[in-house]
Amino acid sequence: MSKINIIPLAGVRENGKNMYVLEVDENIFVLDAGLKYPENELLGIDVVIPDFTYLVENKERVAGVFLTHGHADAIGALPYFLAEVDVPVFGSELTIELAKLNVENYPETKNFQEFHVVDENTEIDFGTVEISFFKTTHTIPESLGIQVKTEDGSIVYTGDFKFDQGAIPMYATDYARLANIGASGVLALLSDSSNAENPAQVASEREIAEEVAEVIASWEGRIIVASVASNLARIQQVLKAAWRVNRKVVMSGVDLERIVRTAIRLGKIEVPDEKMFITYKEMKQYADNEILILETGRMGEPIKSLQRMANGQHKNISIQEGDLVYIVTTPSIAMETAVAKAEDIVYRAGGIVKMINENLRVSGHANPNDLKLMLNLLKPQFLIPVQGEYRQLLAHVELAQEIGIDEKRTYITRRGDVLSYDKRTNRFIPNSSVPADNVMIDGLGVGDIGNIVLRDRKILSEDGILVAVTTISRREKKIISKPQVTSRGFVYQRTSRDILKESSKIVEEVLEKHLDKSDFEWGMLKQDIRDHLARYLFEQTKRRPVILPVIMEGTPKRK
Structure with missing residues (x-):
């Protein structure tokens, strides 16, 4: 009997x-290493990654990282993880090439080389565990699900998937393989839940391709297509449609250029003629109806780039009268406000906005019928819904009940929960937890931004800052320079001189009180200044700015 623990370090009760983590006996297998882009309240944060503490503490037991596909929600955290845990990485050819781009761009992992290409025919023997893969359909080629065979049955992780009966071979699901896995005995299924609560039928990729081709063919002016850089299915459709109507394509965005060039090199994107790509400088040689600009923006996020284009702040392109901005990605709930603002700015600049989801339900994730089909094919004893917020995980559990899976055999987990399999009772038992906080990346800083810093940033964004600067002599118990009080983002100084003068007096009074004490402490002095100023400023303005006392020690000038 194997010891089996399943630990979702991230990806549950959240999107991305x-x-x-799957523990079998002494081995640890890591399934995906993704990131998510921050929501609005995470001011200044670039990306959010999982907490690797448990894996770092047990690094000698980690057998490897197994990747399902090449999107950021599956590979984005890989460089940060490999910087702390040096283990082999397994994935399909395209997934590995995209992972390499991420890893090579991170200074601490640029020399990492232990990548291993696998496919649906690969089997890797780890003694009591055998890992194999199966083809799934997603918006990027070579997406794979993962089967981990143990003595007690298989643990299956679907990764991102949907079922599309009309998918071309490069994207097609291997239904026969899924049925065989189900027949061999599946102990637990970790399944994508991102679209579990939406009963609408998702459009097939053929329908989407027809829609994209029609929109591009019917427009007479310049077209700016906004897409996520790693949605290669959509980019392929756009390139084919542009070629049919003799439009030249300008790729805008470093991420896009690298990803598309990699996919072309590997034969995952078909380009009729490389001459269809032109540079920004060459755009002037062509009429507007011969140009298509493919925009992804920083980190594959196109919406902010569109705003810069519309505001005239983009370094290469400005939206002009007669432009069509065609958004071919479905924005997340967190991005809906930003999309609405971008749309308004584009119209003001003279452009027109069209979104692909106006006529079609577009998603790369399984709808309720797909999820039930996956459950019927695999016939798992236990379901652990993953990849979704709580309501989506719950919807997935309810779908499982519809096809006869007992609610007691489903588990809605929290990040860090440890589910241990007890063969005697044939149950997974939540018996402990491991660290699983959000780790925030800001520039080159990894995990050095916490709740206190975020709180201060929020206050700064809402109420501004007030700085009080003064110099004292502790030895002579004197204030050498009168406190100077300034503010930024709090009050307009010219019209609030009385408030600033009174604030200066308050600082002076607090300083004198502390200088008279025999047990002078810098920390207590600064905190006392903050407390007194905070009370006064709130009484006067009903605002709570960040208060920064700057107190220097000097020597009085002798006459």
Whole structure:
């Protein structure tokens, strides 16, 4: 009998940041290492990654990282993880090439080389565990699900998937393989839940391709297509449609250029003629109806780039009268406000906005019928819904009940929960937890931004800052320079001189009180200044700015 633990380090009760840990006996297998882009309240944060503490503490037991596909929610955290845990990485050819781009761009992992290409025919023997893969359909080629065979049955992780009966071979699901896995005995299924609560039928990729081709063919002016850089299915459709109507394509965005060039090199994107790509400088040689600009923006996020284009702040392109902005990605709930603002700005600049989801339900994730089909094919004893917020995980559980899976055999987990399999009772038992906080990346800083810093940033963004600067002599118990009080983002100084003068007096009074004490402490002095100023400023303005006392020690000038 094997010892089996399943630990979702991330990717449950949230969208993105997928990372699941499977412990079998002494080996640890890591399934995906993704990130997520921050929501609006995470001011200044670039990306959010999982907490690797448990894996770092047990690094000698980690057998490897197994990747399902090449999107950021599956591979984005890989460089940060490999910087702390040096283990082999397994994935399909395209997934590995995209992972390499991420890893090579991170200074601490640029020399990492232990990548291993696998496919649906690969089997890797780890003694009591055998890992194999199966083809799934997603918006990027070579997406794979993962089967981990143990003595007690298989643990299956679907990764991102949907079922599309009309998918071309490069994207097609291997239904026969899924049925065989189900027949061999599945102990637990970790399944994508991102679209579990939406009963609408998702459009097939053929329908989407027809829609994209029609829109591009019917427009007479310049077209700016906004897409996520790693949605290669959509980019392929756009390139084909542009070629049919003799439009030249300008790729805008470093991420896009690298990803598309990699996919073309590997034969995952078909380009009729490389001459269809032109540079920004060459755009002037062509009429507007011969140009298509493919925009992804920084980190594959196109919406902010569109705003810069519309505001005239983009370094290469400005939206002009007669432009069509065609958004071919479905924005997340967190991005809906930003999309609405971008749309308004584009119209003001003279452009027109069209979104692909106006006529079609577009998603790369399984709808309720797909999820039930996956459950029927695999016939798992236990379901652990992953990849979704709580309501989506719950919807997935309810779908499982519809096809006869007992609610007691489903588990809605929290990040860090440890589910231990007890063969005697044939149950997974939540018996402990491991660290699983959000780790925030800001510039080159990894995990050095916490709740206190975020709180201060929020206050700064809402109420501004007030700085009080003065110099004292502790030895002579004197204030050498009168406190100077300034503010930024709090009050307009010219019209609030009385408030600033009174604030200066308050600082002076607090300083004198502390200088008279025999047990002078810098920390207590600064905190006392903050407390007194905070009370006064709130009484006068009903605002709570960040208060920064700057107190220097000097020597009085002798006459």
